[in-house]
Amino acid sequence: xxxxxxxxxFGNSLLCxxxxxxxxxxxxxxxxxxxxxGFNFLKEIIAVDNQENGIELTxxxxxxxxxxxxxxxxxxxxxxxxxxKIYDSAVAEEKEIYDMFGIRFTGNDExxxxxxxxxxxxxxxxxxxxxxxxxxxxxx
Amino acid sequence: xxxxxxxxxFILNWSRANSLWPLTFATSCCGIEMMQTVASNNxxxxxxxxxxxxxxxxxxxxxxAGTITHKMAPALLRLYEQMAEPKYVIAMGACTCxxxxxxxxxxxxxxxxxxxxxxxxxLPMCPPKPEALIDAIRKLQKNIRKESIVTRKEFTEKHTSPxxxxxxxxxxxxxxxxxxxxG
Numbered sequence: 538x539x540x541x542x543x544x545x546x547f548g549n550s551l552l553c554x555x556x557x558x559x560x561x562x563x564x565x566x567x568x569x570x571x572x573x574x575g576f577n578f579l580k581e582i583i584a585v586d587n588q589e590n591g592i593e594l595t596x597x598x599x600x601x602x603x604x605x606x607x608x609x610x611x612x613x614x615x616x617x618x619x620x621x622k623i624y625d626s627a628v629a630e631e632k633e634i635y636d637m638f639g640i641r642f643t644g645n646d647e648x649x650x651x652x653x654x655x656x657x658x659x660x661x662x663x664x665x666x667x668x669x670x671x672x673x674x675x676x677x
Numbered sequence: 678x679x680x681x682x683x684x685x686x687f688i689l690n691w692s693r694a695n696s697l698w699p700l701t702f703a704t705s706c707c708g709i710e711m712m713q714t715v716a717s718n719n720x721x722x723x724x725x726x727x728x729x730x731x732x733x734x735x736x737x738x739x740x741x742a743g744t745i746t747h748k749m750a751p752a753l754l755r756l757y758e759q760m761a762e763p764k765y766v767i768a769m770g771a772c773t774c775x776x777x778x779x780x781x782x783x784x785x786x787x788x789x790x791x792x793x794x795x796x797x798x799x800l801p802m803c804p805p806k807p808e809a810l811i812d813a814i815r816k817l818q819k820n821i822r823k824e825s826i827v828t829r830k831e832f833t834e835k836h837t838s839p840x841x842x843x844x845x846x847x848x849x850x851x852x853x854x855x856x857x858x859x860g
């Protein structure tokens with residue numbers, strides 16, 4: 538089992554529903570899983586704002602050879618390790634999460650806003666988002 | 678003097694109304710209806726506006742077909758400014774008239790393009806049928822036939838844009854073609 542292997546090597550894993558919940562070493566864990574179990578495709582990165590419990594990032598990996606899915610999730614505050622060196626497609630997804638949730642991914646060199654204007658204030662998909670950008674005053 | 682202005686107006690308006698060249702500006706689903714309006718079943722060439730132009734320099738009419746977000750707003754203003762006078766605007770669809778279904782809670786949608794550029798004809802509906810767009814163009818032509826050089830200038834100068842006043846810097850910094858690596 539992958540989870541036993543991860544627990545043995547990194548000592549950070551916990552099965553949580555369908556997902557493997559880890560506490561640290563995100564990039565190392567995903568790199569390990571990619572190289573040893575053939576999860577060579579990053580389907581998506583999901584971010585959920587759980588308010589007091591921080592933001593939960595879920596990495597949805599897929600193995601094309603074995604037709605298997607793997608979900609690895611981690612709780613972060615406002616900073617996370619980037620996996621853009623492991624999966625190239627993660628660059629755009631991390632940009633979007635940076636835009637909407639304000640999480641800085643260390644190691645992603647191209648981090649900037651994707652959908653909102655670059656001068657925008659705040660992160661729209663966070664629960665405590667206040668609409669205080671002056672451009673929203675156009676709306677009244 | 679009035680007689681001269683009136684006769685000049687008559688000729689100018691006649692020629693302007695019957696050769697409206699629209700700009701290809703389709704930002705979402707209303708664009709599909711706009712394409713259908715140009716196609717043979719609902720041919721707007723019958724009303725003298727068949728030539729869709731890709732360049733704003735060659736266009737007289739901006740049919741804004743689709744939702745405008747705050748990120749798109751500087752680009753829309755830039756396109757409008759690049760069009761040569763005389764220029765007319767049709768706000769096509771509910772989103773461009775007042776935000777449409779995004780009007781209540783959206784963080785990203787501009788509630789009506791009249792916040793950015795002056796609008797001649799509002800065409801709500803989600804999306805408008807081709808017949809409705811033809812009707813809007815006919816109504817615009819009717820307006821053009823009535824207008825004078827003097828009143829037209831007043832109409833465009835009366836409009837104020839918060840984009841130009843408050844965020845004037847934004848047009849230069851936020852959307853620059855060189856920044857995107859295009860030119």
